[in-house]
Amino acid sequence: MSELLQVIGLTKRFGGLTAVNNVSFSVQEHEILSVIGPNGAGKSTLFKLIASFLRTSGGEVRFRGERISNLAPHITARKGIVRTFQETTIFKGMTVRENVVIAHHLRSKASLFGFFIESPAAARDEQEFGRSADQILEFLDLGEIKNEVASNLPQGHLRALGIAIGLSTDPTVLLLDEPFAGMNHDETRRAVEMVRSVRDRGVTLLLVEHDMSAVMKISDRIVVLNFGEKIAEGTPEEIQSNESVIEAYLGIEDESIGL
Amino acid sequence: MTRTTKIVGVGAVLAILLVGIPALINISGRWDLYYTLTSVALLSIASGGVWLTFYIGRINIGQGAYALMGGYVSAILVVKYGVSFWLTLPIAGLFCGAVSVLIGIPILRLRGVYFAMITLVLTEVARLSMLALPITNGAKGITNIPLPGAVEVFGLTLIPDFATLSNAKPAFYYLSIVLMILCFAGLYRLVNSRLGKLCRSLQQNEELASSIGVNIAYLRVVAYVISSFLGGIGGATFAAISQSVYPSSFTIADSINFMLNCFLGGLGYVFGPMLGTLVLYFGWDLLFQTGEFQLLIFSTVLIALILALPNGLLSLRFSKAGKESVGRE
Amino acid sequence: MEQVLANGLYLGAQYALIALGLTLIFALMNVLNFAHGQLYVLGGFVTYTIYGQLEMPFVAALFAAAVTLALVGGLMERFLFRTVLKRSVREESTMLLAAGTAFFLDAIILLIFGEKQRGVPKIVDGVFNWDFRLIMPYDRILIGFLAIFAIAAFVLYMQYSKTGRALRALAQDRVAAQLMGVNVDRYSMIGFALGAMLAGVVGGLLVTITGVNSGIGGPISIKAFMMVMIGGAGVISGAIAGGFILGMLESVGLSVLHSYGDITYLMIFASLMVFLSIRPQGLMGKPWG
Numbered sequence: 001m002s003e004l005l006q007v008i009g010l011t012k013r014f015g016g017l018t019a020v021n022n023v024s025f026s027v028q029e030h031e032i033l034s035v036i037g038p039n040g041a042g043k044s045t046l047f048k049l050i051a052s053f054l055r056t057s058g059g060e061v062r063f064r065g066e067r068i069s070n071l072a073p074h075i076t077a078r079k080g081i082v083r084t085f086q087e088t089t090i091f092k093g094m095t096v097r098e099n100v101v102i103a104h105h106l107r108s109k110a111s112l113f114g115f116f117i118e119s120p121a122a123a124r125d126e127q128e129f130g131r132s133a134d135q136i137l138e139f140l141d142l143g144e145i146k147n148e149v150a151s152n153l154p155q156g157h158l159r160a161l162g163i164a165i166g167l168s169t170d171p172t173v174l175l176l177d178e179p180f181a182g183m184n185h186d187e188t189r190r191a192v193e194m195v196r197s198v199r200d201r202g203v204t205l206l207l208v209e210h211d212m213s214a215v216m217k218i219s220d221r222i223v224v225l226n227f228g229e230k231i232a233e234g235t236p237e238e239i240q241s242n243e244s245v246i247e248a249y250l251g252i253e254d255e256s257i258g259l
Numbered sequence: 260m261t262r263t264t265k266i267v268g269v270g271a272v273l274a275i276l277l278v279g280i281p282a283l284i285n286i287s288g289r290w291d292l293y294y295t296l297t298s299v300a301l302l303s304i305a306s307g308g309v310w311l312t313f314y315i316g317r318i319n320i321g322q323g324a325y326a327l328m329g330g331y332v333s334a335i336l337v338v339k340y341g342v343s344f345w346l347t348l349p350i351a352g353l354f355c356g357a358v359s360v361l362i363g364i365p366i367l368r369l370r371g372v373y374f375a376m377i378t379l380v381l382t383e384v385a386r387l388s389m390l391a392l393p394i395t396n397g398a399k400g401i402t403n404i405p406l407p408g409a410v411e412v413f414g415l416t417l418i419p420d421f422a423t424l425s426n427a428k429p430a431f432y433y434l435s436i437v438l439m440i441l442c443f444a445g446l447y448r449l450v451n452s453r454l455g456k457l458c459r460s461l462q463q464n465e466e467l468a469s470s471i472g473v474n475i476a477y478l479r480v481v482a483y484v485i486s487s488f489l490g491g492i493g494g495a496t497f498a499a500i501s502q503s504v505y506p507s508s509f510t511i512a513d514s515i516n517f518m519l520n521c522f523l524g525g526l527g528y529v530f531g532p533m534l535g536t537l538v539l540y541f542g543w544d545l546l547f548q549t550g551e552f553q554l555l556i557f558s559t560v561l562i563a564l565i566l567a568l569p570n571g572l573l574s575l576r577f578s579k580a581g582k583e584s585v586g587r588e
Numbered sequence: 589m590e591q592v593l594a595n596g597l598y599l600g601a602q603y604a605l606i607a608l609g610l611t612l613i614f615a616l617m618n619v620l621n622f623a624h625g626q627l628y629v630l631g632g633f634v635t636y637t638i639y640g641q642l643e644m645p646f647v648a649a650l651f652a653a654a655v656t657l658a659l660v661g662g663l664m665e666r667f668l669f670r671t672v673l674k675r676s677v678r679e680e681s682t683m684l685l686a687a688g689t690a691f692f693l694d695a696i697i698l699l700i701f702g703e704k705q706r707g708v709p710k711i712v713d714g715v716f717n718w719d720f721r722l723i724m725p726y727d728r729i730l731i732g733f734l735a736i737f738a739i740a741a742f743v744l745y746m747q748y749s750k751t752g753r754a755l756r757a758l759a760q761d762r763v764a765a766q767l768m769g770v771n772v773d774r775y776s777m778i779g780f781a782l783g784a785m786l787a788g789v790v791g792g793l794l795v796t797i798t799g800v801n802s803g804i805g806g807p808i809s810i811k812a813f814m815m816v817m818i819g820g821a822g823v824i825s826g827a828i829a830g831g832f833i834l835g836m837l838e839s840v841g842l843s844v845l846h847s848y849g850d851i852t853y854l855m856i857f858a859s860l861m862v863f864l865s866i867r868p869q870g871l872m873g874k875p876w877g
Binding site for chain 2: 051053072073074077078082083084089090091092093094098101102103105106108112115116118122125126165168169
């Protein structure tokens with residue numbers, strides 16, 4: 001294993017408020033790393049910084065040693081760091097399969113004009129994307145509903161579709177924003193398996209998550225944020241017994257943390 | 260639809276447009292229809308451009324600016340520099356495209372009403388600029404623009420000099436119809452290619468689009484440039500037909516009409532703007548006989564149509580077939 | 589200089605009042621009311637008929653204009669916008685409806701009142717003259733103060749009345765307001781009526797100075813859009829600021845660039861475009877409305 005992604009002294013200030021304060025950690029290749037913390041701890045902001053959806057106020061993110069912070073989001077995506085969204089964001093007006101096919105855009109070799117005149121490269125791309133999309137849909141058990149319009153899907157399928165969109169970009173690192181939020185026990189169990197199988201495909205996963213029990217089950221390592229600062233980092237076992245983590249959670253709100 | 264029915268369908272439409280309608284006009288002697296249909300064709304080209312900006316999720320009320328710009332570019336080149344109209348036509352389109360890059364880069368970051376308003380203001384800026392610029396001849400405009408000349412290749416006359424024709428109206432009709440066919444064939448191709456899917460991805464969720472690696476800023480500008488190009492082509496041809504162009508040739512009212520054409524035809528359907536333009540323009544023309552009640556009846560029908568079919572005329576066909584409308588958000 | 593400032597203030601007060609109505613409707617329903625200028629014209633003509641033709645007191649005419657326009661606004665919301673908002677896939681369709689309504693009102697106004705420019709007798713005679721540094725007819729001064737009074741009344745009403753609070757809740761978050769027990773349909777209608785009424789009142793005020801004609805609805809709408817954009821769409825303080833800024837710009841521009849005619853408006857429009865592309869939310873708006 002090697003260090004794939006390095007977060008170095010990352011800081012983000014909104015006006016007077018410091019949402020992320022001097023956070024450093026690194027992500028190893030092929031691991032599942034979760035970022036947890038109470039509400040408002042800066043998890044989502046951290047994700048947006050990594051995916052270049054926000055500009056940093058200080059510090060940087062390195063991918064394979066190369067600085068990737070403050071690029072345009074699509075450039076970061078092209079380098080292989082792809083983010084899915086908290087609000088199960090998908091293309092609602094398209095069918096499931098269309099969603100996944102369009103998400104293959106990153107892999108396309110043809111130019112925009114090539115697509116317009118249907119050049120051989122574009123035709124090859126089209127075919128290949130269709131095949132790959134079908135594979136991904138099968139892989140995530142979405143094959144049967146691939147012609148449904150996405151806006152009609154139930155919550156669980158939406159989440160899977162979000163992950164399918166992420167996978168379609170052939171990412172090196174996939175950032176999953178609360179993949180288990182709003183799921184019941186059964187759905188969570190399935191989703192956890194899904195995330196594992198994604199890792200088994202060779203994708204490195206970075207999660208932001210609220211659901212403690214799922215996080216403990218799935219993660220290789222965990223980073224804990226509180227008030228924008230990193231307060232702990234380690235394996236699930238280490239985190240579970242970490243005093244300051246428990247304090248942070250209990251101190252903020254009486255939230256069931258599933259320990 | 261199978262390939263054969265498609266080809267037959269397209270062939271039938273082409274035959275009607277290029278042979279059927281002129282024949283009918285000749286038989287009925289309604290020569291004035293040439294002018295009406297020519298206008299419809301040109302306006303629907305400009306509306307097609309507006310439609311494309313709708314397709315990436317932007318409400319564009321600024322097409323009048325580009326139509327005006329196109330008209331002036333062509334007119335100035337023809338009158339002051341003696342350039343052939345046929346050459347000025349693409350130049351006008353490209354000029355508008357180039358200008359729209361400069362304008363589009365800052366304003367395409369805006370969404371919703373903000374974009375709509377700024378494009379509305381753009382139309383007014385264009386009109387006022389044409390009044391003020393030294394080269395545009397102020398409110399008097401540019402008049403007596405010569406008719407398009409002949410195009411010859413190796414002594415072979417491809418297009419005759421319009422001035423030598425006993426009646427230039429049919430010639431302009433063919434010109435406009437051909438331009439319209441090219442425009443909508445291009446738009447149809449674009450929308451049904453991967454490019455169209457990318458545009459729809461912008462319309463539905465720009466953030467997600469950029470996170471799957473779509474260069475949204477670039478794609479937005481591309482769509483806007485194509486849109487403005489079409490506006491310029493429409494405007495330039497219009498100037499050639501009316502042989503004149505004034506600052507008031509295309510105003511905010513026209514910009515709004517272009518938008519209405521798209522709405523009325525339906526934002527989810529490529530041929531929507533064509534149908535919308537036809538209905539609006541013809542409806543308006545037919546109502547001319549009602550004199551002072553023209554605007555009243557027209558607007559009443561318009562409101563009734565919107566109330567009955569809030570998603571556009573072409574939504575009729577689709578809702579019957581039980582299909583999802585493409586423009587759904 | 590004093591003259592320019594006074595003109596700007598007078599103009600700004602009228603503009604702000606127009607912009608307030610438009611921004612209120614936008615904040616409530618996310619509808620850009622293209623017909624706003626027509627509502628203004630209608631208010632002008634109602635006042636012209638009652639004060640100018642029937643020779644009844646100006647106050648009565650102004651009141652009649654307010655009531656008529658509130659009625660028209662309420663009807664527009666109830667029978668047109670509500671239906672389309674509920675049924676359309678894209679809410680932009682209301683733009684089409686608004687444009688259709690603008691045409692419709694234009695037609696009605698043209699049929700009833702004709703296309704002539706109409707004026708009314710002065711409401712007050714005399715001219716205020718301060719050493720020729722500031723010359724202003726008394727009726728302008730009066731109308732200016734009436735407009736400022738109306739703005740203040742509207743702001744207080746929005747701030748302290750029960751209706752005003754409900755409207756503000758609705759503007760902030762439709763769904764939340766509904767959950768809190770605000771009758772969304774009813775208050776949308778009230779808000780629309782109120783917005784239309786404001787337009788009518790300005791029409792009634794200004795008919796005594798500049799007169800009214802059926803063709804100015806569209807241009808007025810566009811000016812109103814600009815003011816709303818300058819201040820930030822859907823924000824009350826923004827609309828007031830936008831109105832005064834545009835009034836000032838026009839006043840200053842027309843005096844400085846007097847000899848160049850339309851250049852004033854070109855400058856205003858062009859700088860507005862630049863301003864909006866840098867700061868799309870306007871002076872006081874929230875980003876993306």
